[in-house]
Amino acid sequence: MYPDSHSSSGATANWLLSRIDTPPVVGIVCGSGLGGLADTLKDPVAFHYQDIPNFPQSTVQGHAGRLVFGTLKGKPCVCMQGRFHLYEGYPIQKITLPMRIFKLMGVETVILTNAAGGLNQDYKVGDIMIVKDHINMPGFAGNNPLVGPNDERFGTRFPCMLDAYDRKLQQLAQDLGAELGFSDFIREGVYCVLGGPSFETIAECRMLHRLGADAVGMSTAHEAIVARHCGMRVFALSLITNQAVMDYHSEERPSHEEVLETGRQRAEQLERLVSTMVGRMEINNNINV
Numbered sequence: 001m002y003p004d005s006h007s008s009s010g011a012t013a014n015w016l017l018s019r020i021d022t023p024p025v026v027g028i029v030c031g032s033g034l035g036g037l038a039d040t041l042k043d044p045v046a047f048h049y050q051d052i053p054n055f056p057q058s059t060v061q062g063h064a065g066r067l068v069f070g071t072l073k074g075k076p077c078v079c080m081q082g083r084f085h086l087y088e089g090y091p092i093q094k095i096t097l098p099m100r101i102f103k104l105m106g107v108e109t110v111i112l113t114n115a116a117g118g119l120n121q122d123y124k125v126g127d128i129m130i131v132k133d134h135i136n137m138p139g140f141a142g143n144n145p146l147v148g149p150n151d152e153r154f155g156t157r158f159p160c161m162l163d164a165y166d167r168k169l170q171q172l173a174q175d176l177g178a179e180l181g182f183s184d185f186i187r188e189g190v191y192c193v194l195g196g197p198s199f200e201t202i203a204e205c206r207m208l209h210r211l212g213a214d215a216v217g218m219s220t221a222h223e224a225i226v227a228r229h230c231g232m233r234v235f236a237l238s239l240i241t242n243q244a245v246m247d248y249h250s251e252e253r254p255s256h257e258e259v260l261e262t263g264r265q266r267a268e269q270l271e272r273l274v275s276t277m278v279g280r281m282e283i284n285n286n287i288n289v
């Protein structure tokens with residue numbers, strides 16, 4: 001029932017490593033409409049997901065389905081231009097397999113980006129939220145990517161998630177956001193993942209808000225759990241692409257088109273923030289601050 005993740009991710013990591021010159025130390029995942037980040041890599045070497053052994057395929061508009069290697073501010077990086085979601089029908093272990101492939105290729109730090117609906121009433125469309133914590137709703141029902149036999153080669157059976165999102169990297173993002181003049185639209189908050197693909201009802205948005213979530217989406221937390229399980233450092237950003245609707249009189253309707261359009265409008269700043277951060281990270285898990 002559970003495929004041997006170590007052998008499939010190991011085979012894929014080796015396949016990729018034999019085709020690139022420098023192993024990556026930073027792994028980046030591009031959220032919906034944020035794939036332009038991958039185009040900022042220098043000296044890119046790209047693989048289509050369909051050509052990579054054991055890799056799932058991207059099925060969502062705004063997720064190109066390419067794995068791009070290259071350098072960002074001189075650091076060797078790998079960038080997923082397109083991620084996988086529960087609602088695409090993949091088992092949760094398959095969705096997160098790329099995290100283990102990252103680990104086996106030598107990645108130390110993972111940067112996850114996503115598009116999300118804003119639950120916090122102070123948030124505006126276009127805000128960039130530094131993820132300080134998550135609420136893993138599918139996990140409450142037993143849909144956690146670590147369900148199944150634990151492979152000790154990756155990590156412990158019961159990993160701690162109290163420091164899922166690296167606090168030093170959160171501070172670095174705040175500092176660099178201020179340096180870049182982005183303070184007006186940089187926020188910090190809690191991301192809640194749901195299974196999707198339907199957007200939330202008004203009652204659901206109200207409930208999530210009361211539970212302490214600032215933004216709601218359909219990804220990221222699963223990847224963060226698997227990345228932390230195998231000891232990688234995690235940093236995540238949510239682009240608030242739409243307001244979660246909490247009022248029965250509201251005429252607003254979320255749509256994937258709106259999500260992609262907000263991505264287009266804010267992509268340049270988000271890319272600058274990520275590339276500046278990568279430039280300021282040490283590859284041995286220290287930060288130049």
Ligand SMILES: O=P(O)(O)O[C@@H]1C[C@H](O)[C@@H](CO)O1
Nearest residue numbers: 031032114115218219256259
């Ligand atoms: O991959 P992310 O989490 O950025 O994608 C979000 C959630 C859905 O896949 C989609 C909804 O518009 O965007």
Ligand code: HPA
Nearest residue numbers: 115116117216217218259
């Ligand atoms: O409002 C949303 N809900 C869930 N996922 C999302 N991804 C972008 N916007 C949203």
